[in-house]
Amino acid sequence: MTRIASWPDAILPDAAGFGSMIVPTRVAMPGQVRSLVAHHPAGPLYVTSHGAGILETVLSAVDLSGAVLWQRTFPGTGRPRSRGSRQGVMWLARPGDGGPVLEEIGPDGETGSVIAPACDAGEEISAFVVLDDGFCISWAAAPPYQRGNAPYREPRVARYARDGRCLWSSPISLGALSHAGVVEAGVQTDWEVRPKRPWTPQEVDVDHWEPLLVSGDRVAASFVEERSGIGATFFLDLAGGGIVASTKPLPTGRKAIAGPAEFLIGSQGYGEFSTTRYDRDGAQVARWNSHGAMLVNASGAIRGPELENRLPSHSRFRELTGTGALVDGPALTGYYTSYPALDCAGTAVFWRDGRLLAIDSSLGQQEYFATDDSRNVMSRTLLLDSGQIAFALDSELLLFQTPLGPLASSAWPCGDGNLHGNPVRWTD
Template sequence: MITPSRIALPGQVWGLAAHDSAGPLYVTSYGSEILETALSAIDQAGATLWRRTFPGTGHPRSRMSSQGVLWLARPGEEDPVLELVDPEGATLDVLAPECLAGEEIGAFVVLDDGFCISWVAARPVLRGEAPYREPRVARYGSDAGCLWSTPITLGPVSHPGVLELGVETGWETRPKRPWVPESVDVAHWEPLLVSGDRVAAGFQDPRGGIGVTFLLDLATGAVVSSTMPLPAGRNAIVGPGEFLIGAQGYGEFSTARYDRDGVQAARWSSHGAMVVGPSGEIRGPELENRLPSRSRFRELTGTGELADGPALTGYHTSYPAIDSAGTAVFWRDGRLTAVDSRMDEEEYFATTDSQDVLSRTLLLDSGTVAVALHSELWLFRTPLGPLAASAWPCGDGNLPGNPVFPLR
């Protein structure tokens, strides 16, 4: 059994990134101090190189560019800002992208020549007297000047699995009629992805979890298509302009593949944290809101077929990483587990210490696996090879944690 190194961090971890497989790791966390976000740089030996704190808390958003500098989205004195931090922890720049009163950054990615941002209405405590704003997606140049802005209208949503008490029928329940959400937030998982010339922007009703993913043209901001309202699940990039859109909940358990024209090219009766292997295979642990677990490690094949891997116990799961030989590694049910290309399972580590807040899994040099469990970073030295060179070899699509493909 592999013994991990464990590094305590200030607060709950929400971001884990590295410029390349040599490290260091940049860890974004919050919660140790009220209204404060911490950014830590940690090398592969577990040593903390530096740590900084920034104003603002919640679910901090941080993205690393292909140049190895990290952008952190946080509240400014007046409007939200993007702060640029270099590898030594120094602030290089602070940009204030043009926004409307009462907006906050829901999600963003770093492009070669700027940014793409999903804007949502700020929480009431931050919005103050400003009016409620509908969401929008906008693209900015490197100077934070707005190139285009596209308003998003979620409209009435519904799903047959969402039930309500029938007024006319007493205690009998029935499918809830379509409703207009009182507020709209970015999707909880993978809210903003860029692949080739397409943007996949997910938004949802935060009360019911029913969401819609919109596909936009990266050059113009025009909406190419949108999915039907579904319980929001995990999304991923599978190729240039192509995306996996997952749905889970209210009886829904599915994943669909959409091409760059927004046409559904395949659909599987499975949902999970899927990665794309070195030969383009799509595989990963299923994720379902159910205990005891019925989930398995699956491979999505053809246009709707499933290949079975090992059964999975437990529930909380880190987003896996897959190496150049097609072996996926992830944390689930107190175990660090690997599943190879033949669907054979190997356990690297096990503990009874249960953790329910997990980061994505990263695979670094010399088989080093990194995963954060609540407020600790765990580092394992494994026999795994380098991270696969694919469209989506790990959660957030790449080591920098910036879901843009290709990342140059």
């Protein structure tokens, strides 16, 4: 099932300082990769992928040499993502006999606890994070073809103890998810002419890739209508579940933790191209006319590759300053981008347009690897021991050796916020 090979023709520039040849290791996974997690920079990697079909999930443990240590198969589509924890175990959301469950999987691949959080018929887990003392889960209505006769359910956010007891549950009222850029076509009948008007869905089919972020004493829960891409983020109190504030409906974009109880909320599409910073009260404290896969370094500086829906690309690597201004970095070709990782010296590394790129703290660019590879389904980028880079293209895990330093210790040094793939910012 697993093969390991290398590209022999990849040239690393001499300027990288450790030779002229980079030989990436390639590890075939059973299906399209959905999640990439590590408990420690020394590995192993835990790769969640499709199995033989899209209704099967496989969790694989892979060491940093590319050897597959073990694999386990579970029912379910691989959504939502698996999460690591500070306790060194994985948690995987999957269907259970009586509803969704969270299954604990140890470093040896064996099952520990299986938690069945209370839910209503027709609900499924939209996103979850692992807390030191339990879990926080966002729930949404399952697609109509899955919920059968169960009624449509509005979304909610709930917190659970480690044994599955519900500590609080807060319903989310999405209201009218309309936006000026999304309109219904005009209609003419025998008795009226109905002009174009903002489109508002009757039932919200929630996109199940929206993140759930926890920082300090705040939760940021996002819900997006799947067909239009319009949604909102709700800020809740972690202790009691009260809704503190919410954003207005906007086209969806990338999101990140900016600092203690602070969040970056991006918006892209229908004329929107922005990133906004919100404080613990849900108040907007900064806004930039840029959107992308942003990183936050130890001093709070924000930078990353822009992501926009047009070709040829007009995107750049950008720095977002504290005054709301933008600093131009290198122009970026192509379109699809792996979420970057940031090393301790401020260099960001990511895959885009068939190239492994590094942008240093002075916004200088270096190309570590280039090939003619147009695959566009990719995981986040992970930075591991001794400068090793890991990410997945479609159903293949790629491992590169680079001269980069350790992953930065900051609020958001990589996609999902940490090696664990668990977007929680602890206060200790």
